[in-house]
Amino acid sequence: MSSQKGNTSRSRPQKHKNRTAFKNTLHDTSQRTKIINSIQVGDVCVRCKEIIEWKIKYKKYKPLTQPRTCVKCGSKAVKQAYHVMCSACGKQSGKCTKCCQSKTIVEAEATETQQLKLDNELKDLLKSLPERKRRTFLRYMNRKEKDQEDDDKKTASENREDLLDKLNTLKLGEGDDDFDDFLDEEEDEDSDNNQSEEES
Secondary structure (H helix, E strand, C coil): CCCCCCCCCCCCCCCCCCCCCCCCCCCCCCHHHHHHHCCCCCCEEHHHHHHHHHHHHCCCCCCCCCCECCCCCCCCCECCCCCCCCHHHHHHHCCCCCCCCCCCEECCCCCHHHHHHHHHHHHHHHHHCCHHHHHHHHHHHHHHHHHHHHCCCCCHHHHHHHHHHHHHHHHHCHHHHHHHHHCCHHHHHHHHHHHHHHHC
16 A cells, blocks of 8 residues: 555655666657657647657657647648647637647747758848848848847747848838838947047
């Protein structure tokens, strides 16, 4: 018996302990296991993320063979196992795609291949811009990085969307009048110093 009658606290440690930690790739080195281990869990709350990661870690995760029906929009768009809502509906409603509750949502981290693809897209867009607009965008990007160091509330995807919006405005020619807004602080200080020298 684990406890005496009326005594809920147990003084002895557990009887059987594992000497080594469980490894899900110890005997199973199949491609399916590698794919399951590489899954990035996202668009769910912290608790649901922990549950799915536990299932992956201890070989309890069963991937979907066919897309499931979303409980909100009714389309067959749910491609992750244990999720009941598609990611589009989850982002729109701001709810967890597994438990459908309004909690703080954890976004999936981009894999290396996805990050390289996004970087290449950004470089191609930058190459298509003229030199003046390219420098404006680089100044804007540097300022965003400085702001992000001060305040880490924005996620990487939101920052990327901001940068893409700015690129599109520059590409369309709407941002021609906004060049003064994105001058570096150093350039502003240099101009102030030059004016003070001229006055003296």
